[in-house]
Amino acid sequence: MKILITGASSGIGAELARQYASSNNELILLARREEKLQALKAELLPHAKSIKLLIADVTLFEELQEKMKAIDTLDMVILNAGISLGHNAEITPFKEFKKLYDVNLLANHAILEVLLPKFQAQKSGKIVFISSLASLISMPTAKAYSSSKRALNAYAEAVRYKYKKDGIKVITILPGFIRSELTDKNSFHMPFLLDTNEGVRRIVDAIAKEKRFYAFPLRFYLIISLLNFLPQYLRDKIVNFIN
């Protein structure tokens, strides 16, 4: 399989690369930090069929699209690059809010604008969106992150409906807390926190099973679903209490 992984220099993306590194797989790893990607390449080269690095900032949309155009064939893209602004009670500065939307949402469309016609032409292709359980409940301290991931779910759903007839499979993954550079910045208690290896093992398994929507860990997902099922006034009370 030829697989493109965005945000492959650390955390979930780097571990995805490790778990997909096998003699059958050609990996294309994209991120900004070249030294991190070079170290990962050195580590994985003995295991993978081939590894190509794309040093790119996903918010530089035109350059990103040129890099996508240079990819000839592809079996799967894992849209994993993402940022969080942490939890902050203050009003988010517009510039930071926009940057987050550029990375977490718009870059994915910039990539797919180029890749979708290629997938359509070959009548196959898997698109994996790494969303978040945070998309299912809006924490007042993470407005930009929660809303960007909820928008990503809506976008992914639309892509799934639209391109099903072309043999394109869309998989949306909603992880809870997984150990990474992103979560290392959190100073609060993270319920049901998973090790990177275990979290990514579950993602890889869900992709292999071609689950359209996979939210985990299950107990955390059920708690959030239950909250969403409650009448609004009760949910407001609980969310405000948690905050």
Ligand SMILES: NC(=O)c1ccc[n+]([C@@H]2O[C@H](COP(=O)([O-])OP(=O)(O)OC[C@H]3O[C@@H](n4cnc5c(N)ncnc54)[C@H](OP(=O)(O)O)[C@@H]3O)[C@@H](O)[C@H]2O)c1
């Ligand atoms: N960890 C969790 O608990 C958790 C839970 C739910 C969802 N997620 C999602 O999982 C994904 C991966 O996050 P992570 O936890 O593994 O965090 P991470 O360790 O901070 O990794 C984020 C990755 O995104 C890349 N990235 C960020 N901005 C970029 C840009 N402008 N251009 C290119 N690449 C960029 C980073 O690479 P460079 O800095 O080298 O560019 C890095 O490889 C994100 O979409 C996140 O929202 C994480």
